[in-house]
Amino acid sequence: xAASVRDVAxxxxxxxxxxxxxxxxxxKVAPATVERVHRAIDELGFVRNDAARxxxxxxxxTIGLIVLDVRNPFFTELARxxxxxxxxxxxxxxLGNSDDDSDREAAYLDLFEEQRAHGILITPIGDVTERLxxxxxxxxxxxxxxxxxxxxxxxxxxxxxxxGGYLAARHLxxxxxxxxxYIGAQFEIRQVADRLEGARRAVTEVDDATLEVISAxxxxxxxxxxxxxxxxxxxxxxxxxxxxxxxxxxxxGVLQALVMTGAVRVPDDMALVGYDDIDFASAAVVPxxxxxxxxxxxxxxxxxxxxxEAADPSLERRTIVFQPExxxxxxxxxx
Amino acid sequence: xAASVRDVAxxxxxxxxxxxxxxxxxxKVAPATVERVHRAIDELGFVRNDAARxxxxxxxxTIGLIVLDVRNPFFTELARxxxxxxxxxxxxxxLGNSDDDSDREAAYLDLFEEQRAHGILITPIGDVTERLxxxxxxxxxxxxxxxxxxxxxxxxxxxxxxxGGYLAARHLxxxxxxxxxYIGAQFEIRQVADRLEGARRAVTEVDDATLEVISAxxxxxxxxxxxxxxxxxxxxxxxxxxxxxxxxxxxxGVLQALVMTGAVRVPDDMALVGYDDIDFASAAVVPxxxxxxxxxxxxxxxxxxxxxEAADPSLERRTIVFQPExxxxxxxxxx
DNA sequence: GGCGATTTATGAATCGTTTCAATTATAGAG
DNA sequence: CTCTATAATTGAAACGATTCATAAATCGCC
Numbered sequence: 074x075a076a077s078v079r080d081v082a083x084x085x086x087x088x089x090x091x092x093x094x095x096x097x098x099x100x101k102v103a104p105a106t107v108e109r110v111h112r113a114i115d116e117l118g119f120v121r122n123d124a125a126r127x128x129x130x131x132x133x134x135t136i137g138l139i140v141l142d143v144r145n146p147f148f149t150e151l152a153r154x155x156x157x158x159x160x161x162x163x164x165x166x167x168l169g170n171s172d173d174d175s176d177r178e179a180a181y182l183d184l185f186e187e188q189r190a191h192g193i194l195i196t197p198i199g200d201v202t203e204r205l206x207x208x209x210x211x212x213x214x215x216x217x218x219x220x221x222x223x224x225x226x227x228x229x230x231x232x233x234x235x236x237g238g239y240l241a242a243r244h245l246x247x248x249x250x251x252x253x254x255y256i257g258a259q260f261e262i263r264q265v266a267d268r269l270e271g272a273r274r275a276v277t278e279v280d281d282a283t284l285e286v287i288s289a290x291x292x293x294x295x296x297x298x299x300x301x302x303x304x305x306x307x308x309x310x311x312x313x314x315x316x317x318x319x320x321x322x323x324x325x326g327v328l329q330a331l332v333m334t335g336a337v338r339v340p341d342d343m344a345l346v347g348y349d350d351i352d353f354a355s356a357a358v359v360p361x362x363x364x365x366x367x368x369x370x371x372x373x374x375x376x377x378x379x380x381x382e383a384a385d386p387s388l389e390r391r392t393i394v395f396q397p398e399x400x401x402x403x404x405x406x407x408x
Numbered sequence: 409x410a411a412s413v414r415d416v417a418x419x420x421x422x423x424x425x426x427x428x429x430x431x432x433x434x435x436k437v438a439p440a441t442v443e444r445v446h447r448a449i450d451e452l453g454f455v456r457n458d459a460a461r462x463x464x465x466x467x468x469x470t471i472g473l474i475v476l477d478v479r480n481p482f483f484t485e486l487a488r489x490x491x492x493x494x495x496x497x498x499x500x501x502x503l504g505n506s507d508d509d510s511d512r513e514a515a516y517l518d519l520f521e522e523q524r525a526h527g528i529l530i531t532p533i534g535d536v537t538e539r540l541x542x543x544x545x546x547x548x549x550x551x552x553x554x555x556x557x558x559x560x561x562x563x564x565x566x567x568x569x570x571x572g573g574y575l576a577a578r579h580l581x582x583x584x585x586x587x588x589x590y591i592g593a594q595f596e597i598r599q600v601a602d603r604l605e606g607a608r609r610a611v612t613e614v615d616d617a618t619l620e621v622i623s624a625x626x627x628x629x630x631x632x633x634x635x636x637x638x639x640x641x642x643x644x645x646x647x648x649x650x651x652x653x654x655x656x657x658x659x660x661g662v663l664q665a666l667v668m669t670g671a672v673r674v675p676d677d678m679a680l681v682g683y684d685d686i687d688f689a690s691a692a693v694v695p696x697x698x699x700x701x702x703x704x705x706x707x708x709x710x711x712x713x714x715x716x717e718a719a720d721p722s723l724e725r726r727t728i729v730f731q732p733e734x735x736x737x738x739x740x741x742x743x
Numbered sequence: 744g745g746c747g748a749t750t751t752a753t754g755a756a757t758c759g760t761t762t763c764a765a766t767t768a769t770a771g772a773g
Numbered sequence: 774c775t776c777t778a779t780a781a782t783t784g785a786a787a788c789g790a791t792t793c794a795t796a797a798a799t800c801g802c803c
Binding site: 118121122123124127128133144152160167180207211212293294326332 | 455456460495519521670691
Binding site: 087088089094101106125127128129131 | 780781782783784785787788789790
């Protein structure tokens with residue numbers, strides 16, 4: 074049905090080798106011939122068969138990216154960065170969504186392995202290092218994203234969450250706040266624990282400052298709102314004067330609870346800082362101070378590292394850690 | 409480097425044909441042989457080379473899905489539905505994000521064509537019907553999603569946005585509201601226009617009801633907030649008593665504007681209905697009444713239709729239209 | 744024990760591209 | 774006009790799984 078190089082060669086009256094050269098190294102072919110071959114390609118509507126090309130090449134032109142949750146803007150931005158960098162190297166990115174499910178994660182690894190992916194970027198859930206090592210032995214390198222790979226034997230690109238937590242808390246302290254509360258959940262997640270750790274460090278640097286830890290059910294808007302309601306239920310004197318939430322979704326929830334009753338003014342009575350700097354953050358009722366991560370840069374850097382390792386597998390593993398940045402808005406600064 | 413069927417065959421002391429049979433039709437092979445081959449596979453760490461398989465098969469095991477915006481929960485849910493249905497048929501979905509850019513759309517079509525995708529699901533931007541027809545002629549069927557394909561010669565799976573607009577407006581009318589405003593932007597987008605059209609129909613059914621159209625800059629939270637502020641700037645008597653926004657993001661923005669000042673109570677002074685029923689809707693300061701679309705079902709249905717056409721290209725085109733559903737919450741009902 | 748039916752196994756041919764050693768054409772130098 | 778670089782082109786081999794016509798082994802039955 075579909076035309077092949079053979080058909081093109083025949084129509085253009087050249088050999089298949091020449092057609093291939095026109096496709097891949099046009100400078101090695103006489104201009105007139107290039108022209109003739111192109112005409113034949115157009116006439117036949119020829120489109121390269123990627124499967125055959127891959128078979129010959131032994132490796133696909135695709136990078137597999139497995140993220141935890143495509144609904145999280147952090148990951149879509151990361152994916153976008155990866156895509157851009159990959160495209161600059163004539164590669165495509167296939168996005169897999171593990172949804173925090175290690176079976177789905179494994180299924181995507183199977184797929185990428187069968188496809189002989191050029192490389193794999195992954196935010197691992199289950200214990201996949203063994204799996205990844207086998208892949209690497211078979212020529213498919215992997216880079217961990219948003220995870221420190223220091224101990225795993227893999228390169229990694231991540232963000233310093235301890236520094237992020239420190240930034241947020243120090244900012245609140247600099248605004249004169251002293252009774253800070255950290256609102257989080259699922260403290261076994263590294264990010265949640267690290268941000269707390271960072272906040273703790275900032276607080277210990279100031280003599281009369283205290284840090285309270287408030288544990289919520291989950292990490293959603295609704296969980297944030299519930300946490301906010303619990304704080305409001307306390308007598309005004311025993312409430313914190315500043316809140317730092319583990320992510321922006323929760324911060325939005327907290328904000329809803331505070332604004333709804335009107336009992337507490339933000340930032341006058343209580344300052345609020347979130348994390349991630351999602352689009353919603355700047356559009357909240359009170360624009361939200363937040364900690365921004367260079368998500369897009371993480372994606373593109375991860376691809377760069379991956380490609381370097383693909384080109385030279387003997388390269389030493391690298392652990393790249395980006396620094397987050399504080400974005401100050403109305404929710405934390407008295408006017 | 410990597411083991412091939414040939415290596416497996418050698419180790420298991422069988423022919424390559426038998427190895428292939430073990431992989432694809434194990435019931436045609438004696439149990440003892442199957443066992444022996446599996447041991448060899450494990451020992452060598454053999455993994456099928458998908459490129460070789462595809463080359464022989466002439467078609468890949470992948471469905472290409474091109475969406476407008478992965479950040480929109482509607483599309484991620486749709487993708488999820490497509491994935492599930494595809495997985496049930498031993499197929500994988502590759503998600504491409506066109507970001508409303510017809511160049512990116514074309515690049516993904518190129519990719520899918522070279523990969524000899526099993527089929528393509530697309531929410532088209534540019535004029536791609538010609539392109540899709542060529543693909544179909546070469547054996548790659550396509551189904552339009554979230555677009556009516558009635559006139560394009562392609563099957564389509566979409567939602568009845570006119571009905572959705574009607575539902576929203578009629579609900580407001582049933583709550584006794586009479587001065588309804590529709591807030592939207594980019595009215596050339598079919599969805600935006602259709603929802604308005606539906607609202608208009610509902611309003612004309614009620615004698616003393618009026619429909620005002622408020623045009624915003626864009627479709628984001630911030631645009632909604634600005635629209636809300638403009639409404640507040642008007643004297644109380646000339647304000648509408650109900651708002652219907654083209655999507656939930658804008659509804660959230662409007663809500664922020666109204667709540668912030670406290671001048672207007674929702675729903676008492678002004679009722680509010682959004683569209684899409686995103687997660688945020690139920691978590692808003694005032695839980696939001698919204699129109700829900702069966703996004704996941706759209707995705708899975710589109711894959712089903714696609715597979716049927718792939719199996720029998722002579723099949724008649726189908727135009728499937730789902731009905732949306734009204735989800736009533738506090739923002740539109742007086743308590 | 745012989746015959747046909749059935750089950751199981753074989754291996755060469757095939758898919759379409761790329762590669763590369765070999766060949767032919769072309770140009771420039773002497 | 775010959776000889777040697779250089780440029781342009783050729784075409785067979787290879788990649789690895791699948792298929793299918795064919796062969797071999799096994800079985801049941803008279």
